[in-house]
Amino acid sequence: MSELWARTALQTYRWLGAALYPLMGTYVAVRITRGKEERGRRRERYGRSTIDRPDGPLIWIHAASVGETGAVSALIQRIRDLDIRVILTTGTVTSANFARERLGEDLLHQYVPLDIKPAVSRFLNHWKPDLAIFAESEIWPMTILELGARRIPQILINGRMSDRSFKRWSHRLALAESLFENLSHVAAQSEVDGERFRALGARPVTVTGNLKADVAIPPVDQAELRRLSAAIGERSRWAAISTHDGEELVAARVHKALKKYRPGLLTIVVPRHPDRAGALRKMFEERGLSVASRSNGEAPTPQTDIFLGDTIGEMGLYLRLTDIAFVGKSLVGHGGQNPLEPAMLGTAILSGPNVSAFVEAYDRLTEARAARMVEDEATLAKTVHHLMSQPKVCDAMARAGMRVVTDMGGALERTWSALDPYIHPLRVQAALHGNGPEAHPASGGRGAGHAGRRALGWK
Incomplete structure (x- = not known):
């Protein structure tokens, strides 16, 4: 696949998404009937939000489902401890509920926007993240391209590439390279995953291990x-x-x-x-x-x-x-x-x-x-x-x-080291800005009260 073909394919994807955008209501409605979407929060899938963006630096973290959310929970808490805001997106109702239980109702949470330009652009225009972090294998072409166009650093952590995905991307190498070159860093789970991301054009790639081996032992009543x-x-x-x-x-x-x-x-x-x-x-x-x-x-x-x-x-x-x-x-x-x-x-x-x-x-x-x-x-x-x-x-x-x-432990520390060059400037910015959990209680600070929690989108 030539570079020109890859650019044409991505442009076609963009146009197709724009053409299908008016029909997405039916798609989301069907998912609601199957219990896969929250009816009262369906507008979030179009990039709309009822939550104000808090002041100061903000990191967008996306974890598709429960497993990925659990894997990044400790990382999210470490970032929040630096008084840097986090907007977490997930793709399923179960992962949204899990995030609330694991990280507290004061966490800023939205459902991830559909990978269509109007939805992604609306989401980015509202949240204006300073850094985007994706977990495991979330490769969404329009999201990657929009972040790249805005020069927002985007990092894949706990990255994995299955046999089937690698084979599929290998047959479309120019397309893969045109996407993965937008990633500022890939922190891969294993040497095999790292080599596969490098083969597809990602740079730099480091092997940090599996964050799921560093999660806390699952709690119990x-x-x-x-x-x-x-x-x-x-x-x-x-x-x-x-x-x-x-x-x-x-x-x-x-x-x-x-x-x-x-x-x-x-x-x-x-x-x-x-x-x-x-x-x-x-x-x-x-x-x-x-x-x-x-x-x-x-x-x-x-x-x-x-x-x-x-x-x-x-x-x-x-x-x-x-x-x-x-x-x-x-x-x-x-x-x-x-x-x-x-x-x-x-x-x-x-x-x-x-x-x-x-x-x-x-x-x-x-x-x-x-x-x-x-x-x-x-x-x-x-x-x-x-x-x-x-x-x-x-x-x-x-x-x-x-x-x-x-x-297998130690992945959290290695991942944190890979992220440090991107997070440290935001830490300085947060200190200069005067962020603090008590400063913006209705915007997701850890001191948010009941009214603030309702404003965060949780039910």
Whole structure:
């Protein structure tokens, strides 16, 4: 692909976006009916905001979903501790709720604008960020070009490039180079990711490690943990977490197969998207399985087959209730999900073979014998049964996983060092400007009261 072809392709993308902009209302409306958008905040997807931009320097941080939001939470708090404002954008309702719970209702939050010029321009005209930071694999052409045109530094942190994405970009090398040359810095998760970003034209690229290995151990309500642990008692149990459509059915069939050998078996299912809980409960019950839903406050009874973890921000609870965790989007779907949270909480980890988004983490875990890969439903059932029958093996896997997470630490400090040349001038500017959490309570300072919180867009 020639450079001229790449410029033509990007210009076509710009024009196509402008042409489709009037039709985006239908797209957003459909997402609202599916629970993927908040009706009262849909205008944010067009770049509109009801929140005033606070005075002083401002950093825009974008994290697409819950995993990315958790990964950048410590970084956001460190920036806020310097009295530099942060506007966080996310792309899902669950990640917005998670951000509120993890970072507080005084955090400035918006839904990310559609990658169409009118929406992106309106967002940038309002917020006027001094620096833009994107997490993991968020490559939006129009957003990158608009930031580049305004000479706003943009940095990709915790950057990863899956096999499929790298292959796709490699076939469009000139297009990739015309986009990635706008990035001021890429902080990649691994050497493989770093080499791929360099091959696609990004400069400079440093390898900082995976921020997800540096997140705090997922919290838990100790009273609820005691209540549910007492309800479950000594029953055999395993969990299928971060599951995607089709994997819950696999979990149901595995449960029925194993229950023949373990009559008191409890299976904990934590879907990646809790909004599917109603349909999942119906599916389980149609197969003769008794279900208790966490969102309804139901605790498992001795007759319960499936404990449905359909809440946000409680992974720490679900993982503390089990010694064995299958991590989803790996048997059905591609890319896998983050295995580091179950590792740090001491569970034996199982996964399907499709983990291209977390290759380094799984390589380390399998090498340390902390994780096992299963090819299909039958292998999953056999492996769960084996680990239940061999508690010493299960315990050894759990301890190995915790060691792997410890060894992978340090990504936050390395990422902070990569960001320092861009953040330090803003720190000086904030000090000169007199920013402080008490200075602008209605604009998102950490001292914001109830009225200020309502102004921030949270419900």
